[in-house]
Amino acid sequence: MKGIRGISQLSERFYAAARSGQSLVQPMAVHKLSTRAAHSYQDVHVTRLPSGLVIASLENYSPASKIGVFVKAGCRYETPDNQGVTHLLRLASSLTTKGASAFKICRGIEAVGGSLSVTSTRENMIYSVDCLRDDIDTVMEFLINVTTAPEFRPWEVSDLTARVKMDKAQAAQSAQTDVVEGLHAAAYKNALCNSLYCPDHMVGNIQSDHLHQFVQNNFTSARMALVGLGVDHTVLKQVGEQFLNIRSGAGATGAKAQYRGGEIRLPTTSSLVHSVVVTEAAPADTLAFSVLQHLLGGGPYVKRGSNTSSKLFQGASKATADPFDVSAFNVGYSDSGLFGFYTISQAAVAGDVIRAALAEVKAVANGEVTAADLTRAKAQLQSQVLMSQETSEGMLEAIGTQALAEGSYHTTEEISKNIDNVSLTDVANAAKKFVSGKKTMASSGNLIKTPFVDEI
């Protein structure tokens, strides 16, 4: 029997070599998909279970699989009495759980050559494991243990205090982290003002109970998504139904972020001034703001290039000859967003650089943008979106955040079409909103020549 089947496969192979004009990503015409199979093989499959858990998977035929549990448990959901709990939660991902001790988790994952990591943003917490295809069961067990059955033993949690301090020291090494965290603290009254790192007054004061309570309130099925790359959808669905339906209910709803628009200045002895000026960006305008970001200058595209396509860069280079860097800053959350520009400059010319950057944005608001610029910006945005999905981490994150926020997945074709539909007026309006909106500013460095937010 095997030999006969083999022979028939042989003829198919020769047929495949001889066929022309047929896309190699679609199954051959000889094999007809059953009518019930609405999707083809490489589509992203998304299912929403009755409990609210969203399951998404993509079969990418890769030898390595990636599985992520996305939870709406970012630091915006911290309450004033447990600020910093997400930092501890992030570090507590490798602690003892009900099904496996800390040693077993570490050893088990290393034994199969996988890795377990936790990434937290302001909105989401992402637990992801990657491993070879055959070892999915092993690492899945650990992932489920970590997300659904942590024990947070008090002595293990108190051992994390040293790591919290180390984390904060490492974060403080880069001024960008300080400035961006300060920006959020200054821009919002609640929710989004919480920092990704534990505040100083709470270091050592977060106990095991805080962690348990946070997990109880936020790790519910309705706020979770289970995403897999290189995993079978039915397998993932089974796992989701069996193990991730532990806590039903919507959990504690986060407060709506309230923008207040403030200023924060962090003086240091550094000769470089980091400064960011932003305004609130409504989620409905995100596409326009993203195109605007690339129009103005979204970072270097060519190594050792001269940033000729970046309007901000060209404007600031007229203001100073010293080394500097400027880029448009754009971050979006589910109910709010921030758009502006970020500058790094020498202390003496900080004000000039900031004002030059602002002038560039005003120019765009007045409509001084050519169609070529717009096309370029749209192309850059599209390529950024597509290139971010080139890596498995980027793909997982793209599928996961969409599954978690909306319960569905938009293909890159849809996204590209929407980007194309952004017009010049949309972009100009977005720039106008920035120019006229209430601004927030955060600066760090030697601030003698740095203007205040009402002076720029």
Added chain:
Amino acid sequence: MMSLASRSGVFSPYLQATAFAVAGPLKPLVPGVVVKGEKILLDPKKQFLSRESLNGQSPKTGPAVTVSINGCAGVRFAHTDVRIPDFSDYRRQDVQDPSKSSQDSSESRRTFSYLVTGATTVVGVYAAKTVVTQFVSSMSASADVLALSKIEIKLGDIPEGKNMTFKWRGKPLFVRHRTEKEIEAEHAVNIAELRDPQHDKDRVVNPKWVIVLGVCTHLGCVPIANAGDFGGYYCPCHGSHYDASGRIRKGPAPLNLEVPYYEFPDDDTVVVG
């Protein structure tokens, strides 16, 4: 919402602050920290400032922080925080001073150590020998058996010409008070005619008393006293005739009756065994 689909992802290459538990081979290193006691010193290396080195340093979106098993670890630049415990409770007085040479006390330390080791070895060997011999000798005959090994007989109770039988070591013991006639008759026997030649003098200590085991040397029956053709014993099983000295004279038995060890502590008692 389209909005979420188009923003740049958190895994995009910039602004990922990472803290890792276990070092992995493939991921790039984060700038390290030096941990000195309780304080954490930051990496003092400053990048050379130029337009190129600043290029791309501005963040374009909000940060995401990652913690991972099997990521890369913070590099340790110094190991001054590693604390070796204080073992001075267990160390010799002579060598606790780090500025004094240890050669001065080396001989005395060596002598002490070797003496103690040698003495312990000797004591240990003796102890081992004692233990082993105790275990091995426990396999030899027990006290009740040894107690049964000797028998003391009062000879005054045995009249002349009479043979008395005692149980000794599980076997019958014949004690015969011989008459003068029997003694002379036994002395006169020609040894060359005997199947198992033995003179009577060699079989008795005191000729008046012959003490033999009452076990026929043929197949082990108990001979009858004062029976048989030779005035001694007769074994009824197969017809072995023994004389008054216990020597085999006629019949199938090959050897004379066995003579045990005995001694006369005084004239009236004999201790056999």
